[in-house]
Amino acid sequence: METFTKTPREPxxxxxxxxxxxxxxxxxxxxxxxxxxxxxxxxxxxVEEVPPTPAAAREAGRQLAIIHSAGADSFGSPPPGWTGPNYIGTRQQECTPTDNWARFYVDQRVLPFAFAAYRRHHLSTPGLHTVQAACEHVLNMAVDVEPARLHGDLWAGNLLFGTEGPVLIDPAAHGGHPETDLAMLALFGAPFIEEIRRGYLGVVKLEGDWLRRTPMHQLHPLAVHALTHGPGYGVQLVRAAEATLRL
Structure with a gap:
């Protein structure tokens, strides 16, 4: 069995x-x-990687749905027994359990990174105001969902396709909304995204026209990237906020 070892810088x-x-x-x-x-x-x-296929992508979606369905104690809950920091990439983020998804998402995920991006001049003042308005809109929406067991940092690079099937790596695991993982896969170009969705929906049915809510669930990763990767992502963040306001 081959192994892989990494040494992160973050405490x-x-x-x-x-x-x-x-x-x-x-x-x-x-x-x-x-x-x-x-x-x-x-x-x-x-993981011995191989090129992705539609069938492997469908299986990735199916397995993601199974993981989500395992649930979490609350929104923002960390892995059981873990009381240390939660990271997305190299950035630490809060994980304080709550029974209100919108409040968790706005206060612990979107706004902290949006304000940090603004202070770094990667998000304009009007852009910040648009993000804040979108967050207020999220708080006023009726969101009826049980906490899912999220990967939490599910961009395409954290979904590997191995010789024995899809493999998830490098999570920022916590309790959250199941659509958030799917939205991040769509944001950063996961291969065969429609097949991933098809596999997922074969296990878990999502409420209503759920794809229209994708920009709302992309606010968090876009805010993180606006902070860490520059104002180009700040522009994308504002566009996602505008789309959220149209929900």
Whole structure:
């Protein structure tokens, strides 16, 4: 068995990742297996990658739905037993459990990164106001959903296609809205996204015209990228906020 070891710079990031992977893998073996982790590094089974196929993408969607269906104690809840930091990429984010998804999403996910992007001059003043208005709109929407067990950082690079099927890696796992993972896969170009959705919907039915809500669920990753990758993502964040206001 080949292994893969990495040494993150962020304090306790390796342990946070291990906790998230272990929690997700309790629901599905389509999550990379953790072999060891400590304060400095994490070692997992190495995934032998192969080109993605439509069938593998459908299976990825099916397994993601199974993971989501395993549930979480609340919105914002971290992996059980983990009291340390939660990271998305290199950035720490809050994980305080709540029973209100909209309040969690606005206060712990979108606005902290939007304000940070604004302070770095990666988001304009009018843009920040649009994001704030979109967040108020989210707070006023009726969202009736049970907490899902989210990967939390599911861009295309964290969905690998291995010789034995799809494998999720490098999560920011927490309790959240199931559409958020799907929205992030769409945002950053996951292969065969329609097949992923088809596999997902074969297990879990999403409410109403759920694809129209995709920009709302992209506010968080776009705010993160506006902070870390520059004003180009600030422009995309504003567009997603405008689309959210039209919901």
């Amino acid at each position: 306790r990031s390796a342990l946070a990742e291990a906790a998230g992977l272990t929690w997700l893998r309790q629901a599905s073996t389509a999550v990379v297996e953790v072999l060891s982790a400590d304060e400095r590094q994490i070692t997992t089974v190495r």
